[in-house]
Amino acid sequence: MSDDHRFKVEFCGLQLSSPLVLLSGCVGFGEEYTRIQGFSNRDVGAICLKGTTLEPRLGNAPHRLAETTDGMLNAIGLQNPGVEAVVQEILPSLDFSQTRFIANVSGSTVEEYREVTRRFDDSPIDAIEINISCPNVKEGGVAFGNDPEMSARVVEACRAVTQKPLITKLSPNQTDIRHNAKRCIEAGSDAFAVINTVMGMAIDVETRQPVLHNNQGGLSGPAIKPIALLKVHEVYQVCKPHKIPIIGQGGIVHTNDAIEFLIAGATAVGIGTGLFYDPLCCQKITRGMAEYLDNTGLSHVNAVTGSLEMHTDATEYT
Amino acid sequence: MESEQNPIFEECARVTHHDALAAQQFVLRLSAPECARHAKAGNFLHLQCDPQRALRRPFSIMRCDPAAGWVEVLYKIVGQGSAELAARKSGDMLQCLGPVGNTFRVHENTTHPLLLGGGVGIPPMIFLAETLRGNPGLHPLAILGSEIPFPFPTRPSKILAPDVPKEVIAAMPLLDDWGIASRLTSLQGYPGCFHGYVHELAERWFLNLDHAAQKGVQVFACGPNRMLEAVSEFCRRHALPCQVCLEEYMACAVGGCAGCVVPYRENNRMVAMKRVCVDGPVFNAASIF
Ligand SMILES: Cc1cc2nc3c(=O)[nH]c(=O)nc-3n(C[C@H](O)[C@H](O)[C@H](O)COP(=O)(O)OP(=O)(O)OC[C@H]3O[C@@H](n4cnc5c(N)ncnc54)[C@H](O)[C@@H]3O)c2cc1C
Ligand SMILES: Cc1cc2nc3c(=O)[nH]c(=O)nc-3n(C[C@H](O)[C@H](O)[C@H](O)COP(=O)(O)O)c2cc1C
Ligand code: FES
Numbered sequence: 001m002s003d004d005h006r007f008k009v010e011f012c013g014l015q016l017s018s019p020l021v022l023l024s025g026c027v028g029f030g031e032e033y034t035r036i037q038g039f040s041n042r043d044v045g046a047i048c049l050k051g052t053t054l055e056p057r058l059g060n061a062p063h064r065l066a067e068t069t070d071g072m073l074n075a076i077g078l079q080n081p082g083v084e085a086v087v088q089e090i091l092p093s094l095d096f097s098q099t100r101f102i103a104n105v106s107g108s109t110v111e112e113y114r115e116v117t118r119r120f121d122d123s124p125i126d127a128i129e130i131n132i133s134c135p136n137v138k139e140g141g142v143a144f145g146n147d148p149e150m151s152a153r154v155v156e157a158c159r160a161v162t163q164k165p166l167i168t169k170l171s172p173n174q175t176d177i178r179h180n181a182k183r184c185i186e187a188g189s190d191a192f193a194v195i196n197t198v199m200g201m202a203i204d205v206e207t208r209q210p211v212l213h214n215n216q217g218g219l220s221g222p223a224i225k226p227i228a229l230l231k232v233h234e235v236y237q238v239c240k241p242h243k244i245p246i247i248g249q250g251g252i253v254h255t256n257d258a259i260e261f262l263i264a265g266a267t268a269v270g271i272g273t274g275l276f277y278d279p280l281c282c283q284k285i286t287r288g289m290a291e292y293l294d295n296t297g298l299s300h301v302n303a304v305t306g307s308l309e310m311h312t313d314a315t316e317y318t
Numbered sequence: 319m320e321s322e323q324n325p326i327f328e329e330c331a332r333v334t335h336h337d338a339l340a341a342q343q344f345v346l347r348l349s350a351p352e353c354a355r356h357a358k359a360g361n362f363l364h365l366q367c368d369p370q371r372a373l374r375r376p377f378s379i380m381r382c383d384p385a386a387g388w389v390e391v392l393y394k395i396v397g398q399g400s401a402e403l404a405a406r407k408s409g410d411m412l413q414c415l416g417p418v419g420n421t422f423r424v425h426e427n428t429t430h431p432l433l434l435g436g437g438v439g440i441p442p443m444i445f446l447a448e449t450l451r452g453n454p455g456l457h458p459l460a461i462l463g464s465e466i467p468f469p470f471p472t473r474p475s476k477i478l479a480p481d482v483p484k485e486v487i488a489a490m491p492l493l494d495d496w497g498i499a500s501r502l503t504s505l506q507g508y509p510g511c512f513h514g515y516v517h518e519l520a521e522r523w524f525l526n527l528d529h530a531a532q533k534g535v536q537v538f539a540c541g542p543n544r545m546l547e548a549v550s551e552f553c554r555r556h557a558l559p560c561q562v563c564l565e566e567y568m569a570c571a572v573g574g575c576a577g578c579v580v581p582y583r584e585n586n587r588m589v590a591m592k593r594v595c596v597d598g599p600v601f602n603a604a605s606i607f
Contacts, residue, residue, distance in 0.1 A: 025575065032574040036326045036350070036415070050576070058591050065567040065577040067373045072569065079576045079591055220374045276372055276569045279415060280328050
């Protein structure tokens, strides 16, 4: 565990040893990466487990991945063993002394989100992240997270069945993320993860088919970082008065990426695709952040959070 | 087949040899002591072709020397990643994650391991052949096919393979040197090669074996999916145990992203999506094709 006190952050009631968080869907159920020598769950403040649904799901047909310029598309399709197996078989095998574990709740209906959350509430999991980017099967398959009212309904349903910290993972695929954040705070969200992947497509020119069997998928990696930074900045404006923290994410690979998210308003920062570039990137980012604090004379990462100095004279000449 | 739980190493590997062969094929030797020490036949390396790329590229380990600390892969340029890899020179460093994946398992009652490799599916068969070297109870045969020039000079075999048609004499010299019989196939008319596909020569050989030998055959195959399907079909017809080494697009290569899956069947019913990186790359053919 990072014992540098400058990295210890409080995140909606959770004490994190580091602001670094491993992101859902990239690190399985928390133990897969620990086979790599030199990798330790102690190096991060929290780990978001793979998206979990009420029943087991097999997920999408392959290909599920496509590399793109500065990033990748994925269409995994929520392959998971179902919440009962996660609680009964996987959680008992996790070492909760090393880091905090966050469940990632997914569903096709509001009721499914509620039931999965209820099951996790009665488990040792430290917090619950709601992945509202899943399609709402009862209302035309549009992702819950694309619409502020649908998002709020999911949050409200989950809030009703748990006292654990509730983190809403916001989608960039919508018109006004600020309005969505507002509605989710009213519905009881304790924190936000910003952003989930941006929907996209890759095409094979020879077959003239999409590379992904699912036709479309979520874009992640450095390609989405500028979008993610702006969204974190926007959501931070909404969250600041309520002291609601954000896990900033989308394309963090190097130290400066992480620091940019902190400056934009994130209290913690998430790493997903960055692990595919370099499975040991967390240690490097941590070292880099320590150097940054040394060089800037800041005493704690908290001092970096939201320290963005906007241009106040940003006008367009006519 | 079992999933693998062995340690995986992230090494900053130095390119020690990089040989360009015919038809944009290359043999790359890396100094990567931990990968070399822990590698088993069937394992692969996840190589960073360029630090700016989100995804690394998986390549089977063809040979390794645990004492000298090197691993070797054979690859063909098919796209940008492999082209970037081809530009690496001796002395260059590159990040290498490995060894990843499970291994081939030779059954106890196997007497005649049949190793089938197609194109850039040849490398894991060479690794497997090396592990079978000098085993007095085994009579392995490797049948390797290619529609582009073979990534090694071919020559008439010094090892008899009585159940293979007489005119098929071309072999891989390295396997010859190891005392392992090999024969080559191609539709390109290369001298001494069988004119046809790998599985066709395999079936001819199998039908010529006596009954006792037939009972001891176990098949191992790696190559394009079309080849693996044909091999699986041949094995099904003769009720032969068969392990295939698969390919799929990969991101993490440690089982974390579920990106590299293949539909997995039991009793003709799809029961699971298995990750090629850690549940494979070696699977029982009957569960896949
Ligand atoms: C376990 C395993 C072992 C392999 N061993 C070898 C080997 O020994 N020699 C060899 O030449 N090739 C091998 N391959 C295939 C090799 O990984 C691909 O040829 C390579 O990834 C192509 O990358 P590219 O950027 O040149 O091609 P592009 O087509 O530009 O690649 C685009 C994306 O698709 C992926 N991709 C494309 N084709 C394949 C494929 N066949 N398998 C997996 N991913 C693919 C790439 O990794 C990349 O993410 C192996 C694949 C696997 C999964
Ligand atoms: C392969 C893959 C699978 C993912 N699966 C999930 C998931 O199950 N639930 C979820 O909320 N987000 C999922 N995500 C999104 C990530 O958690 C993360 O929000 C996003 O990738 C942006 O961060 P990054 O650029 O650091 O990867 C997945 C991303 C990837 C690349
Ligand atoms: S590549 Fe991530 S699970 Fe296989």
